[in-house]
Amino acid sequence: MLKEELQTIREAIQNEVEGYEFYKLAAEQSGSEESEKAFMLLAEEELKHANYLKELFDKIKKGDDDFQLAFVEEVPSPDIYNWDKVDGRFTGKAMAVFGIAIQLEKASIDFYQKAMENTKVEQAKELYKTLIKWEKVHLDQFTKEYEKYKEEWWADQSFAPF
Template identity: 30%
Template structure:
């Protein structure tokens, strides 16, 4: 299995994980976040398949980070719903680790790529996975330090990246 085939499998595994979490969170705003991430992972797998098949593709900017912030807009009761979800912090930490592993792997593949197009694709995927990482990092902070966050769309004032 080459690096692209491995990356496709990893993206499909990530998509399945996020879809499972979306199903587990059907009754709260996190469902939309997990569905957005699942669609992102699916899109990444499609890009990788196109690269493998040498089919042309575009590396468009992704707004998943902004979209997840919008999911929580005008959701004043989010904090109360959130506290009722068991083991959610474990889910976020696992997802955070998955995203970190993806970033590290894609950075390695980027450095090892001889082909410019493949190198560009892995660089793009690093940035995408870094955005996913930020989403889960913010959610973990929301759970661990709720008294520091405002109950609105933007999770309160955040450090700029």
């Protein structure tokens, strides 16, 4: 692979680590044990992505011929997004966390989309497509949860029904 593709993967690893740190911080500030566990599961998911990318980076850097960039047929999505675990007393915090998470996922999708458009390496394009799928799964889940908490928050503030 070209130097640019390795740089893209390096930046992707950094993005995943930043996501890990964000969710870890959200867990620490969540206000309840259930919410803390839910956010730590998200943090661990980001760390898994970072570790996968690090292993891939190392294989590419070594020049291993046996790796496949089109590695996942389906997007990995364990059942960690059961947000009934988030304590209702902390709706505002949950809404803020999911709002920021949505922006992080959108930025990641844009990052991989640009990388895909700028590479001439077909295997790299397949990798970026897969990474976009991963991020879109998160984006869809976070958007759904954000909307749910927004409705709850509006109701708590007597903004709804109109």
